[in-house]
Amino acid sequence: MNSRPILAFVCVLQFFCGGAWAQDSTITLKVDATEAPRNILRAQLHIPAHPGPLTLVYPKWIPGEHGPTGPITDLAGLKMSAAGHSVEWQRDADDMFAFHLEVPAGADAVDVALDFLLPPNTGGFSAGGSATAKLVDLNWNQVLLYPQGSNPRELSFAASLLLPEGWKFGTALTPIGQPATGAVQFAPVPLETLVDSPVIAGAYFRGLDLSPNAHPPHELDLVADSAAALEIKPEDSRHFAHLVAETGALFGARHYRGYHFLLTLSDHVAHFGLEHHESSDDRTSEKYLTDEDELMRGAYLLSHEMVHSWNGKYRRPAGLATPDYQQPMKGELLWVYEGLTDYLGVVLAARSGLWTNENFRQYLALEAAGLDHAPGRQWRSLADTAVAAQLLYFARNEGASWRRSTDFYEEGDLIWLEADVIIRQQTHGTRSLDDFCRKFHGGQSGPPQVVPYTREDVEAALNEIAPYHWNEFFQQRVYAANPRAPLGGIEGGGWRLTYTNAVPALLRVEETAHKTTDLRDSLGLLIKEDGYIVDVIPGSPADKAGVGSAMRLVAVNKRRWTPEFLRAAVKLAATDPAPVELLIENEDYLKTYPLDYHEGEKYAQLERDPAKPDLLSEILKPLTPEPGQ
Numbered sequence: 283m284n285s286r287p288i289l290a291f292v293c294v295l296q297f298f299c300g301g302a303w304a305q306d307s308t309i310t311l312k313v314d315a316t317e318a319p320r321n322i323l324r325a326q327l328h329i330p331a332h333p334g335p336l337t338l339v340y341p342k343w344i345p346g347e348h349g350p351t352g353p354i355t356d357l358a359g360l361k362m363s364a365a366g367h368s369v370e371w372q373r374d375a376d377d378m379f380a381f382h383l384e385v386p387a388g389a390d391a392v393d394v395a396l397d398f399l400l401p402p403n404t405g406g407f408s409a410g411g412s413a414t415a416k417l418v419d420l421n422w423n424q425v426l427l428y429p430q431g432s433n434p435r436e437l438s439f440a441a442s443l444l445l446p447e448g449w450k451f452g453t454a455l456t457p458i459g460q461p462a463t464g465a466v467q468f469a470p471v472p473l474e475t476l477v478d479s480p481v482i483a484g485a486y487f488r489g490l491d492l493s494p495n496a497h498p499p500h501e502l503d504l505v506a507d508s509a510a511a512l513e514i515k516p517e518d519s520r521h522f523a524h525l526v527a528e529t530g531a532l533f534g535a536r537h538y539r540g541y542h543f544l545l546t547l548s549d550h551v552a553h554f555g556l557e558h559h560e561s562s563d564d565r566t567s568e569k570y571l572t573d574e575d576e577l578m579r580g581a582y583l584l585s586h587e588m589v590h591s592w593n594g595k596y597r598r599p600a601g602l603a604t605p606d607y608q609q610p611m612k613g614e615l616l617w618v619y620e621g622l623t624d625y626l627g628v629v630l631a632a633r634s635g636l637w638t639n640e641n642f643r644q645y646l647a648l649e650a651a652g653l654d655h656a657p658g659r660q661w662r663s664l665a666d667t668a669v670a671a672q673l674l675y676f677a678r679n680e681g682a683s684w685r686r687s688t689d690f691y692e693e694g695d696l697i698w699l700e701a702d703v704i705i706r707q708q709t710h711g712t713r714s715l716d717d718f719c720r721k722f723h724g725g726q727s728g729p730p731q732v733v734p735y736t737r738e739d740v741e742a743a744l745n746e747i748a749p750y751h752w753n754e755f756f757q758q759r760v761y762a763a764n765p766r767a768p769l770g771g772i773e774g775g776g777w778r779l780t781y782t783n784a785v786p787a788l789l790r791v792e793e794t795a796h797k798t799t800d801l802r803d804s805l806g807l808l809i810k811e812d813g814y815i816v817d818v819i820p821g822s823p824a825d826k827a828g829v830g831s832a833m834r835l836v837a838v839n840k841r842r843w844t845p846e847f848l849r850a851a852v853k854l855a856a857t858d859p860a861p862v863e864l865l866i867e868n869e870d871y872l873k874t875y876p877l878d879y880h881e882g883e884k885y886a887q888l889e890r891d892p893a894k895p896d897l898l899s900e901i902l903k904p905l906t907p908e909p910g911q
């Protein structure tokens with residue numbers, strides 16, 4: 283590990299800052315979540331300290347979110363005291379996340395009281411919607427301060443959590459008792475482990491053992507807005523158990539003492555997944571486990587987040603392995619951290635049976651076509667989207683095709699698929715990307731640790747699996763601007779990206795979930811149900827006719843629009859020389875835009891190329907038998 287010099291620097295800095303916390307003692311954190319249903323968490327900290335100046339900080343750069351997303355705006359009611367007397371604090375004028383105070387003579391600790399105002403039903407990541415009337419998702423970084431300059435790997439926290447009566451919880455932390463007050467007490471852990479170990483809790487809770495009698499244990503913890511949402515189908519719990527077995531076969535070692543999928547099923551919390559060493563905070567719709575379409579749409583949520591335990595938490599880009607939560611993160615290697623994880627996540631969804639191979643191919647086709655049509659790739663490289671990830675995660679959807687998005691996920695799928703295909707071709711089928719994963723992410727099983735890496739480390743490990751010009755490969759695909767998406771993996775894998783006039787099942791469920799009509803591959807338009815135009819692809823027929831994003835579609839061929847009428851008009855224009863006529867509202871003005879487009883409906887699909895071996899299907903073959911079969 284190369285983090286020692288950084289830690290040494292921090293200690294020197296701390297000496298000059300005159301930090302006055304007692305380094306060898308444990309900080310006590312009591313969180314009262316009984317008011318979570320009305321969106322308030324209350325916290326009390328007891329921080330052992332010596333008299334003198336002290337600076338306490340609120341976590342700013344949140345691991346896995348790759349940005350300064352600590353929700354400081356929602357910190358309220360901050361009060362400090364020592365030995366029973368109030369202590370004044372002052373926020374740093376430059377660093378909004380730092381609070382200065384003076385520990386009075388004779389005091390041996392600072393007591394801090396704070397509230398965290400849980401946001402209502404919003405998007406975003408862990409700072410987004412996290413509580414409903416029936417459940418709460420707790421991320422400890424939101425309810426604590428810690429001494430500036432301290433080392434989160436050594437700073438001990440004894441945390442407890444008081445929940446509404448009757449609520450049950452899931453977490454990777456170890457409960458050590460539930461005293462008469464009703465609060466759950468957890469075994470003391472370093473701050474790094476605490477922040478890495480969220481808790482989900484609620485009135486409707488269920489825990490499933492995914493690897494009975496095996497070590498380490500794996501649990502699927504479910505919390506939901508209804509009891510019905512917990513009714514997982516037996517075949518799906520077998521698929522999740524299969525996922526656990528597949529990760530073991532893929533990586534060859536596990537870097538955790540036990541693993542908890544913390545799955546929240548609610549339509550009133552932010553939907554995302556956030557990785558941790560020994561758990562993942564996975565939040566999705568209430569019907570995820572009971573509606574086949576919902577599970578198909580998000581089949582890779584749990585596999586993606588679990589892969590991160592190896593790729594992202596254990597092996598981590600040096601620029602993201604920062605010494606505490608205040609130092610800026612550098613995202614350049616997110617094309618490995620997120621890109622490779624995304625690829626392995628979708629491959630594992632197919633290998634574990636959560637997806638069919640056809641689901642996988644549809645996903646790949648839609649992603650590939652979307653990337654291939656995004657003209658933003660003409661002006662910025664994939665690496666630039668990774669460097670700017672901390673901005674792009676919060677960019678608007680309008681203009682996304684010209685701006686580019688956090689494309690290192692989807693384009694990572696294509697690039698790592700191509701790497702997988704190249705390894706298989708170069709070694710005549712004797713090796714694959716699986717061998718790279720075992721070499722790079724495997725090693726000794728044991729408790730969590732972080733082993734940072736550089737781009738050179740990745741290329742060197744690939745070269746040991748299959749000698750190839752990997753540096754040039756990534757230089758061309760990741761670090762240069764490319765007008766076309768990298769389709770070499772699909773083509774080398776024995777398939778071709780083509781277009782059909784039938785809406786693929788995966789696109790249909792995406793459209794239903796997001797209330798959109800996606801005609802980006804034909805007219806160049808992505809439209810919300812109320813006609814709001816989210817994006818116009820530059821160079822597309824809609825763009826050439828002068829349509830812009832944030833306008834509103836009113837009528838198609840003089841009739842009030844619906845998705846069905848719009849699709850019918852596109853179909854008709856394939857045999858009719860008349861243009862597709864769109865009546866569009868631009869704020870207070872209405873205008874008709876004739877779209878000269880006659881190629882019919884177009885939706886991406888993969889078509890088998892019989893001239894080449896079907897490596898794609900080879901890649902999707904499970905490495906282990908399905909449990910219970």
Ligand SMILES: [Zn+2]
Nearest residue numbers: 586590620623
């Ligand atoms: Zn991820």
